C-alpha cells in the first residue's frame with residue numbers, strides 16, 4: 132500500500148485545519164448546490180456569486196459549507212481558493228483538469244487543459260493511489276459544477 | 286433447538302478463527318484484522334466447501350424437474366430452509382421464505398402486507414434507531430398510500446425510550462423495530478415490544494438482521510409476527526436472506542414478485558398462487574446460496590448461539606474497557622455500556638478526526654472498520670454526527686483484534702497531530 136504520507140500531504144492538512152472561504156452567501160443572488168457522498172455521509176454546499184453571462188462571467192465570490200473528511204474538506208478549500216476571481220470558462224477548464232488528475236475520463240480534456248496550472252491542488256495527486264478516496268476529493272468539484280449549472284438562483 | 290447449551294465454555298475459539306481462510310491472508314506482510322462483521326461477515330471453510338461441493342457434484346434446478354439429480358438438489362434446498370427454521374425456532378419450515386436479503390424481506394412486508402392492509406391515515410410505528418431497510422419501504426408506502434409514520438425516541442445512552450410507547454402505539458396497525466441496532470449495538474427488549482404491539486392491536490415486525498447472527502433467537506418466545514434477516518451477516522453467503530412469518534399471516538398476504546415457481550396455475554385470464562413459501566419465491570432462487578446458508582446455520586449450531594453470544598459479550602466488554610482506558614475522553618463510544626443490552630458493535634468518535642480518516646489510518650495496519658452513516662441517517666442526525674467509525678465483532682475475533690484496533694488508533698494521532 133502506498134504510504135499515508137502520499138495522501139496526507141502537509142498542504143492538505145493545512146487546508147483541512149484552516150479551510151478557506153468557509154461560510155454561506157445569500158441566495159439569491161448567489162447560486163448554490165448541495166453535494167452528498169453516499170459512501171461516507173459527507174455533505175457539502177457550494178455558493179457562487181457569478182457576475183455576467185456565459186463563459187466570460189466572473190466567479191466573484193465563493194463559499195463552502197458542510198462537513199466531511201480531511202480529503203473532501205481540503206479539496207473543497209483548495210477548490211474555493213482556485214476558482215475565486217476566475218471566469219466561468221476558466222473554472223470549467225480547471226474542473227476538467229482536476230478530474231483528469233483524479234483519473235476520471237473527461238473526454239480528451241488531457242490535451243486541451245494540460246497547461247492549466249493546478250497550483251496547491253497538485254498535492255491531491257496522491258489520492259489516486261487510494262481509489263476509495265477519489266469520491267471524497269471530487270465531491271466539491273462535482274458540487275461546483277452543479278452550482279454553476281444552477282443558473283436559476285433559488 | 287440450538288444454542289441453548291449453557292455448559293461453561295469448552296469452545297476452542299482459536300480453532301474457530303482458523304476455520305476462516307481469509308483471516309490467514311496477509312496484506313503487505315501482515316494479517317487482516319477484520320472488524321466489519323456488522324457490515325458483512327467472513328465465511329468459514331465449511332460454508333465455502335459446501336457451496337463448492339454442491340456446485341461440483343450436486344447442482345441442478347429445484348422444484349422443476351423429475352430426474353434424481355434435481356430431486357436431490359431440491360432436498361438440499363429444502364434442508365437449508367429447515368435449518369433456518371431450527372435456528373430461530375420457527376414452528377414450521379414452510380414459514381421460512383427465502384429472499385435476496387433482509388432489505389428485500391422488509392420490502393416484501395411493507396409492500397405485500399402493508400399494501401393489502403393499510404389505508405390512508407393508518408399508522409406504522411418505527412424507532413429512531415432503524416436501518417434504512419426498515420424506514421424507506423414504509424416511506425415508499427406512505428407516498429403511495431398516505432400512511433402515517435410514528436417514531437419511538439431514544440434515551441441518552443442509546444436505548445429505546447418506551448415512556449410514551451402506548452401513546453405511539455395507540456391505533457397503530459404495525460410496530461416495526463430492530464432487535465439490535467447496527468450503529469449503537471443496542472439490543473431491544475423484543476418480547477416486551479411484541480407484547481406491547483399486540484396489546485395495542487398492532488402487528489409486531491422485527492428487523493433481526495444484526496440479532497440472529499449473534500444471539501439465541503426464538504421467534505415463538507418473542508411472539509413476533511414477521512422477522513427479517515440476512516445470510517451474509519451470519520457466516521453464510523451474500524445473495525440470500527430470510528423472512529419468517531406466522532403461517533396464517535403469510536397465507537393471507539398477496540404475492541410480492543410474480544413469475545415462475547410462485548403460481549399454482551396461470552391462465553390467460555389470471556393466475557392462482559402456490560402455497561407459502563413458494564408464493565413468495567418467484568423465479569429461480571439463489572440455490573447455491575441456500576446450500577451455503579444451510580451450512581452456515583449448521584456451523585453456528587455446532588458452536589451454539591448462546592456460546593457465541595457469551596464470547597462476544599466478553600469481547601465487547603474487553604473492547605469497551607480497552608478503548609476507554611487507553612483513550613479516555615479522546616474516544617466517545619456510542620450506545621449502552623452494559624453488555625447485557627448491547628452486542629459487539631462499537632461506533633465511535635476519535636479525537637475529532639473524521640471517521641473516514643480514522644478508517645484510512647487503521648487500514649494501513651490492515652484494521653478493517655466501517656466509516657460512514659451505516660444506512661441509518663436519521664439516527665446519525667440524532668447523534669449529531671454525519672458519520673462514525675464502527676468496529677464490529679464476531680465469533681472469529683479475539684482480544685488481539687481489539688488490541689490491534691487500539692494500537693492502530695495511535696497512528697491517527699501521529700498524522701493529525703491533535
Ligand SMILES: Cc1ncc(COP(=O)(O)O)c(C=O)c1O
Pocket residue numbers: 323324386387388389416418419463465466467492494495515517526660
Ligand atoms: C439492522 C439492519 N437491518 C437491515 C439491514 C439490511 O441488510 P441487507 O443489506 O443484508 O439487506 C442491515 C444491514 O446492514 C442491518 O444492519
